[in-house]
Amino acid sequence: MNENLKIAVQKKGRLYEGSMSLLKECGIEVSNGNNQLRVQAGNFPLEIFFLRDDDIPEYVQDAVADIGFVGENVVAEKNKDVISLEKLGFGKCRLSLASPGNSSINSISDLNGKKIATSYPLILSLFLKEKNIQATIQEISGSVEIAPRIGLADAICDLVSSGSTLFSNELSELQTVLKSEAVLISNKNLPADKQELLDKLLFRIRSVKKAKNNKYVLLNAPNEKLDDICGLLPGMKSPTILPLAEKGWSSVHSVINESDFWNVIEQLKKNGAQGILIIPIEKMIM
Ligand code: PRT
Ligand code: ZN
Numbered sequence: 001m002n003e004n005l006k007i008a009v010q011k012k013g014r015l016y017e018g019s020m021s022l023l024k025e026c027g028i029e030v031s032n033g034n035n036q037l038r039v040q041a042g043n044f045p046l047e048i049f050f051l052r053d054d055d056i057p058e059y060v061q062d063a064v065a066d067i068g069f070v071g072e073n074v075v076a077e078k079n080k081d082v083i084s085l086e087k088l089g090f091g092k093c094r095l096s097l098a099s100p101g102n103s104s105i106n107s108i109s110d111l112n113g114k115k116i117a118t119s120y121p122l123i124l125s126l127f128l129k130e131k132n133i134q135a136t137i138q139e140i141s142g143s144v145e146i147a148p149r150i151g152l153a154d155a156i157c158d159l160v161s162s163g164s165t166l167f168s169n170e171l172s173e174l175q176t177v178l179k180s181e182a183v184l185i186s187n188k189n190l191p192a193d194k195q196e197l198l199d200k201l202l203f204r205i206r207s208v209k210k211a212k213n214n215k216y217v218l219l220n221a222p223n224e225k226l227d228d229i230c231g232l233l234p235g236m237k238s239p240t241i242l243p244l245a246e247k248g249w250s251s252v253h254s255v256i257n258e259s260d261f262w263n264v265i266e267q268l269k270k271n272g273a274q275g276i277l278i279i280p281i282e283k284m285i286m
Helices: 016-025 053-061 072-078 121-130 164-168 192-212 223-232 258-270
Strands: 005-010 038-040 046-051 067-071 083-087 093-100 115-118 136-139 155-160 171-180 182-186 214-222 240-243 249-257 274-280
Touching: 005 016, 005 053, 005 192, 016 067, 016 192, 046 053, 053 067, 053 072, 053 182, 067 072, 072 083, 072 121, 072 171, 072 182, 083 192, 115 121, 121 136, 121 171, 155 164, 155 171, 164 171, 182 192, 192 214, 214 223, 214 258, 223 249, 223 258, 249 258, 258 274
Parallel strands: 005 046, 005 067, 115 136, 115 155
Antiparallel strands: 038 046, 067 182, 083 182, 093 155, 093 171, 214 249, 214 274, 240 249
């Protein structure tokens, strides 16, 4: 059949760069498609559709696109019948409740009987229901942060990343409602040939993500310390040990995870490791 897999990505906005870089890191060439609705990838049977992020879940549900890159916040709000397959590590933010710093609303229970402005009425209504809070939801499509100042609402529920928008509008965060990042979503009934292409793409995405979460480490160690040092460095199978020209010393090569990176480095130094080099990994195939 040789059908293309069709992917929907944001046309412009906060997810555009991350989406295009991820495709590039997966070895997929896409010529600058910023002004086109769709482009064909050069070296993978992939067709890229550039859309507004809000429309992506529906297009994937309706099989206009087979898969998409979109924020978890949008997936949850649009509530379409799609599968979330993989978090992608970019577009990180949180949907939070916030109130004016000088108001009487200091915790979420103070929201009872109040009006909350948001572009996320579904997520917010489910959250309020779960917390047993009775509040009115005022749906607005943008500039949510100014709603309390113009008297439209008592509080807001909006996306936050650095927090500077809340700060400059004198709003304080009350509680996180949802944590979000970009995810890969898929249509529920992909034909077998497209599923095969998706599996290939997913394999590449996971290899790229794994590489980003890991570093290659090279160090020198006195031979009597090798057991302790290797215990700190499990590696992909086990560390590689090569003798140095200087007697009694070895070079150790391994892979360490970003999450406990500094901890491991400190332990390595304590155990006599010297000349530690940390090198980024481009792809990691398990
Ligand atoms: O045109 P289109 O509909 O495609 O774009 P859009 O304007 O709806 O979306 P866009 O590009 O603003 O955001 C796309 C996605 O990026 C969102 O759905 C989130 O998944 C993700 N994302 C990550 C964010 C933010 N961080 C973010 N900070 N989306 C919006 N913001 C806004 C927020 O609404 C607030 O106005 O940035 C402001 C707060 O930022 P800080 O840094 O001041 O806290
Ligand atoms: Zn949007």
